Amino acid sequence: MTSLPENSDAPQGGDDMEQDMPRSSGWAALKQAVAFVPGMPAELGKADIPALVALEKLCFSVPWSAKQYETVLGNEPFHLFGIREGAGLVGYLTLYAAAWEMEILNIATHPDHRRRGHAQRMLSHVLHLCREMGIKRGYLEVRRSNIPAQSLYRSFGFEEVGVRRRYYPDNREDAIIMRLDLDVSQAQPD
Numbered sequence: 443m444t445s446l447p448e449n450s451d452a453p454q455g456g457d458d459m460e461q462d463m464p465r466s467s468g469w470a471a472l473k474q475a476v477a478f479v480p481g482m483p484a485e486l487g488k489a490d491i492p493a494l495v496a497l498e499k500l501c502f503s504v505p506w507s508a509k510q511y512e513t514v515l516g517n518e519p520f521h522l523f524g525i526r527e528g529a530g531l532v533g534y535l536t537l538y539a540a541a542w543e544m545e546i547l548n549i550a551t552h553p554d555h556r557r558r559g560h561a562q563r564m565l566s567h568v569l570h571l572c573r574e575m576g577i578k579r580g581y582l583e584v585r586r587s588n589i590p591a592q593s594l595y596r597s598f599g600f601e602e603v604g605v606r607r608r609y610y611p612d613n614r615e616d617a618i619i620m621r622l623d624l625d626v627s628q629a630q631p632d
């Protein structure tokens with residue numbers, strides 16, 4: 443997970459982020475094309491903020507606030523997808539995408555719904571969309587102790603490429619930086 447400062451409009455990862463060339467119409471058309479495919483993670487909007495914040499508090503020690511989600515949801519390079527079951531949100535993923543690079547900012551599944559493939563489905567969906575958009579590299583940050591998330595990312599081909607020492611504000615834990623080369627890897631996990 444990335445620590446997103448309030449009102450930030452860019453993630454902190456991806457040191458060599460290339461020139462920002464948003465292709466908003468491409469994303470909109472792609473999202474519209476997959477919106478009605480049954481079982482696909484849905485795009486989330488401002489109406490989902492209360493559910494997102496509730497899930498954040500359950501899943502993270504430094505949760506994003508409603509204000510941070512409002513910033514993200516009104517900002518073009520950010521994309522939010524989730525899985526709903528019944529009336530509730532059981533999982534979500536936040537993505538920052540610009541030009542040829544993207545960053546997974548957070549991904550979480552409700553504790554009562556884990557190990558059912560929800561995270562795998564969300565990541566698979568988002569990586570597929572990124573490939574369709576011509577994005578070539580993906581980055582993310584993950585706590586050194588977060589073995590479940592690292593295992594998920596490795597199964598999609600993400601590899602460790604660096605460390606941000608004492609990155610997380612709550613316990614000063616290191617962040618592992620992971621990278622995926624989208625043009626050489628597959629959309630499905632191993």
Ligand SMILES: CC(C)(COP(=O)(O)OP(=O)(O)OC[C@H]1O[C@@H](n2cnc3c(N)ncnc32)[C@H](O)[C@@H]1OP(=O)(O)O)[C@@H](O)C(=O)NCCC(=O)NCCS
Pocket residue numbers: 443501502533548549550551552555556557558559560561562563583584585588589590591593594595597
């Ligand atoms: C990490 C997380 C998103 C996984 O969500 P999930 O929906 O339970 O994951 P899935 O069921 O899709 O599992 C996919 C793969 O992830 C890995 N994984 C998931 N949970 C795991 C666990 N407890 N231990 C080891 N590997 C695990 C496995 O490789 C798994 O594949 P498998 O079931 O075939 O072995 C979830 O544990 C979570 O929300 N954690 C708290 C928030 C968090 O840490 N997010 C990541 C921030 S960087």
